[in-house]
Amino acid sequence: MDKLNVWWRNHRPTTRRLVQLYAALLQNAHLRGFVEGEIYTGPAKAVCVPGLNCYSCPAAVGACPLGALQNAIASRANRPAFYMVGMLLLFGLTLGRVICGWLCPMGLIQELLHKIPTPKLQKSRVTRVLTWLKYVILAVFVVIIPLWYGLQKIPVPAFCKYICPAGTLEGAVGLLSHPANADKFSMLGILFTRKFEILVFAVTVCIFVYRAFCRFICPLGALYGFFARIALLGVRVDATKCSSCGLCLRTCPMDVRFVGDHECIHCGSCMGKCPEKAISFRAGKIVLKGPETDGAGRTPAHKQKGGCS
């Protein structure tokens, strides 16, 4: 029994992992879709989920914010994208990139893939430069191309169509694996081949590089990154306690320049590492979760594996 307790203490999921699992399940609650081979068509699909979750996934109960944004931009000729901009503003102001670290199903998939034991590629100047790629993808594939073709009355959700691996993984694989959708095989062509290869590449890279899609490709993370400094929730540093040792930056798996910047996904792994206990999870000025210590001021060993717990 003691051995079991020790094993459980060492292997139990962190709070963040549990929240990620619940969020993924909540955003994909229509599990019957996998059994029937059909997507959910209820009224809840009018509401966007905060993370990247393809609305063609049989289990998805909400709309993908990125897909909906591209369609709204592409149909700008018909009406302005007030609803989508309002929705993204609301998510960004309240949560910012907390969504990436706590609520996004694609983030969860990437973190689980990274758990596969292989040699890992550490962050460097190259990865820091590569993080700007997602802003280029946001500008070109999410805004410019849909707008350009939308003005010619041709809706082209360019990111979803040419890049997004979530659509291939959740939508294509989820739908086409069901016998009821065998007729859709005849529609597959070069587009699917390209997207499938992008999916395989993304999955392979995520095994070796922590959250590679999130850091280098995802335009939704780029969008939420604009709200880094004004988002209500997030990990913050108490400047009065900080000694500028830089340990938080060195141990952070993301390419941050400072805690809470546009690359920070607010996973909270720096909270346990800070020797001055200067980092906490806050909602505005209210501290939701501070660094945990035992009686001697040390972080308990079983909580040092990272993430809020």
Next chain:
Amino acid sequence: MKIDKSETVQGRLSETEKGKHCSERLRRFLLRTVAVLTLLLGAALCIAALMLYFGGLERRAAAGSAMEPIFTREAVEGALLRISPLALLWFAAVISALCFLGTAPDSVRVPREKKPGAAGPMKTVTEGRSKRILRICLYAAAVILLVLGVLNGGLKDVLIKAINICTECIGLG
């Protein structure tokens, strides 16, 4: 019988060192095996997809009909069957690595410590009055935009798009 404790202790130490050396070698072997098999499996999947596509194009050309499907369920199942031994090997390697090594940690290797304060004064995200005012204004703008979006039919657009399968998103074109 007299027991030479020093010999026994030395023997035990060298056994521990051997054991450490062995487990380090095993660890490296498992990590490299999983890495190589992952790359091989990824390459095999990409090549299989390409071969299916070009095979389908050939079939279409032979049939002389543009309506002939490029991907068929049988062809995909055949390709998956051919890859399955490699996939099973990968799976077995991953399970072995997970059993012997556990899962890979989330955090990175911590580089050597620099001198305290060498990173320079740390930038922090502060919570000030102006930020609170900006946030309130933006919240108000978000609510107004949401209401306008619902009134001008934006909500309905999202619903209509979401309840139909996005063929472009899943690669059907």
